Amino acid sequence: MRQTNRAGKLAFSAVLALLASASAVAQKSTADGIAEYREMLQDGNPAELFEMKGEELWKQRRGPKNASLEQCDLGKGPGVVKGAFVELPRYFADTAKVQDLESRLLTCMEKQQGLDAKKIAATPFGKDEQKNMEGLVAWIASQSKGMAFNLPQTHVQEKQAYEMGKRLFFMRGGPHDFACASCHGADGKRIRLQDLPNLTKNPGASEGFGAWPAYRVSSGELWSMQRRLNDCYRQQRFPYPGYASDVTVALGVYMGVNGKDGKATAPSIKR
């Protein structure tokens, strides 16, 4: 009786092992297929069209003040675009705030061009002035492509923003009790077949944070970091985070600092 049991158990575990290895093979080929698909997409990223539009917008005189953004200070001095993306978000003395690329662009659009920053922040993604924002972030990010993230952490507000971002990243809430960390807090995890970068450290933090803005093939749009965070919160079943709000900027600081020394690949391409 005992022997029969043992034989049964052995056969059972052999079957389990077989099934596990069959499943591993299926997973591998699926993952390979996705990798190939991504490889194909890399050839001719439509984000380039957004970059071209963004460069034009940067130089174009617009708004009630009929001015360009060429004197906009993204943190490296007025008009310096190269290298700015890999040092954002950072503290700005004129606004006395830590700002990410998008909240800083709102400041420049308001102060230099006389556009209404509040109205732009309230505009739905992909509409009106937010379409211009897509181009601007694509171009500005592209000017730091391949450069290493090096967010400043010298000002007290920059340090505070990191600590706030960390608390927000681990904040469990909503009907599902999710936090950002539920999906992005460990290595080698995935949702369905989608790989999830671990945003608490490198390489995940720079690969994840450093890939946005990105062209989304599924929607045919260019998604900014703010839009990416907005959709993460939607899927967490949280309420709606304000565009360029303190929460989203602090999360940017947390991810960007965690990604230090990793290389920016934005604007990248996503399925």
Next chain:
Amino acid sequence: MSKANWLPIAGIASSLIVLGCASVDSSANLDALTQQAVASSFRDQGIAKVDRLQQDESNAACSAADVAGVPLDAKRSAAIEAANLKTVQWPKDGKLVGDWREGEKIAQNGRGMTWTDKAGSANGGNCYNCHQISKEEISFGTLGPSLYNYGKIRGITDPGSAESKAIVEYTWGKVWNAKAYNACSGMPRFGHAGILTEAQVRDVVALLVDPKSPVNR
């Protein structure tokens, strides 16, 4: 549980006191600054209202532990698990196992409760986002453990039998409120939070324990 609720508003009030007397970078001050940012950054959208940001004691304790990088001690975990176990609602008719076919549909469905979902529409369980379940579905996540052969591995041959009672009850309790068995579980509390109805929980339990379900074949 409701007594343990904390509000972002309370965080702001305490921050004013903290700012007056403590160092700028104290942990309490950073907590308060974070709550101010939360209160000023989020707004209602569709069915997703800002009251969803109120944490109960379980979420507050586990979030703080995650930030500190130090897991909760055994005593605190046990207290949280006991409080959550008390919230588990058992089926009025005692029927714990429903239709696995319906359970599979619920496991596949990832919809519900976002600000783009409509009030009153049936929610999915999102199970495949995190778990391997049937071997036919290869698009599954790995945030949770594999549930393939869940009932078989646990020796369930007849879910209605006396020998299976304890494990079938545990399965119901786990789907209803995962924190009853693991204080800081990453799994949603499907029954407790009103994500799934009693009938839906019954069908999901069937998917896991029914020997005829693809999970156990």
